[in-house]
Amino acid sequence: MSEQSSSGVGQQLGEREREGVIDLLGAIAYGMISGFTRLAADSELARDLRLKTAVAGMAVGEFQSYELLVGHIRELGADPVEAMSPFVEAFDSYHRRTAPHGLLEGLVKAYIGDGIAYDFYREISRFVDPESQEIIAQAAADKGRTDVIVDAVRGEIRANRHLAGPLALWGRRLMGEALTQGQVVATERDALVDLILGTSHSRPGADVGEMSAIMQRLTDAHQQRMARLGLAA
C-alpha cells in the first residue's frame, strides 16, 4: 500500500522509456494474439480430442496473455491497437514463412516456436520497469500445457523413424525464422532499442557481451526442447 502507487501506473517512467516499454508490450501482445490464431487453427487439425484440447488450451493461454498485456498497455495510457501495429508485419511474416504442413509440423512449431518466443520475451523483460516485467513474466510463463504435445510428437517419431530428419530440419528452420523476426522486432523502433541498450532509463541495459549471453541461453533452451522431442538440434 505505498503512497507512490496511488499516483498512477507507470508514472515513474520517463517519456522515452515509457515509449519503449509500450513498444515491447505491443510487440508481445501481437505475438500472443497471432499465436492464438495459429494454435487454434492447428487444434482444428487434431483428430485426437486430448491433443485437440491441449493445443486449444495453449491457444487460450495465449489469448489470456494477450488480454493481460493489453490491459497493462491501457494502464500506461496507450492505445493497444496502435502499440501493436508496428509489429504486425514481423509476426505475420514469421507465421507465413513457417506455415506448418499438417498437424505434426504444427505441434513442433507450437512447442519449439512458442518456446523460443517465450524465452525471448522473458529475457528482454529484464530491461523494463519491475511492474511491466512482472506482467511480461506472467504472460510468458510456462503454463505447463505442452506435455501432451511433446508426447504426441515423440510417439509419431517412434512410430515413423524417418520423420526425425525432416522434423529436425523444421525445428532448425523455426529457430532461424524466430531469430530473424525477433531481430526485426527488437530493432524496429528506436525507443525499443534505447530500452534494451539502457540509454532511456537508469537501469543497466544490454551490452554486446550481454546480448551474446542472451543468445547463448536461448540456444541452450532450444536445444533442450529439441532433445525432449527426440530431435537433433
Place this chain on the structure above:
Amino acid sequence: MSEQSSSGVGQQLGEREREGVIDLLGAIAYGMISGFTRLAADSELARDLRLKTAVAGMAVGEFQSYELLVGHIRELGADPVEAMSPFVEAFDSYHRRTAPHGLLEGLVKAYIGDGIAYDFYREISRFVDPESQEIIAQAAADKGRTDVIVDAVRGEIRANRHLAGPLALWGRRLMGEALTQGQVVATERDALVDLILGTSHSRPGADVGEMSAIMQRLTDAHQQRMARLGLAA
C-alpha cells in the same frame, strides 16, 4: 451444505437418465470445442484488431464452456472423449456445410449460428437434472461478446447495400443446417431421446406441443438476431 451432496455428484440419477445426460453434455461439449476452432479460424481473417479480439474472445468463451462441460462429465464418472464421439460427425458436418467464404460470412455465422445453438442448448437443458442444467446454463450463457461483431456486420451492410440479400440467404441457410444437425444430435442416441421425452426420469418431458413451442421460440430468437444485423429472416 446438504448432506445429500456429499454422497457424490449425479448419484441421484437413474442409470438410463445418467446415460442421456452424459450424451447431452458430450454433444454440447463437442459443439463448444468445434465452435472454438471455427471462431478462432475466423479471428485470423479479421484485420481490424478490435474485431479480431472480439471473435477470439468468443472462441475463448467456447473453450471455457467446453472445459466446464468436460469437468461435469468427469464428475458424473464418464470419459469426456467417449461422451463426445457420437456427436463429432453431426457437428463436423454442420461446419463443413456452412464453411464461411470470407470474414463477413464468418461473423454472421458466429452470431447467428452460435445464437441458435446456445438457445437450443438452454431449451433442452430443461429436461435434465438441476445440477447439469445449471452447468449447461453457464456454458451457453450469453457472454455479451457479440456487440462488436454485430456492429461490424451492420457497418459492412450499410457500406454495401447489395450484401444484404446474400447475407439474408446465408442466415437462413445457417438456421436450416443447424436445425438439421440439431435433429441428428437429438435423435442420435436412444438415451438422449428418452431424456427429452421424459421416459427415463420423473420430471416432465417434452410432448409434441412442447417441441413445437420450443421450435417457435428458437425461430423467434433467430428472427430477432437477423433483424439486429439488419437482415430479413
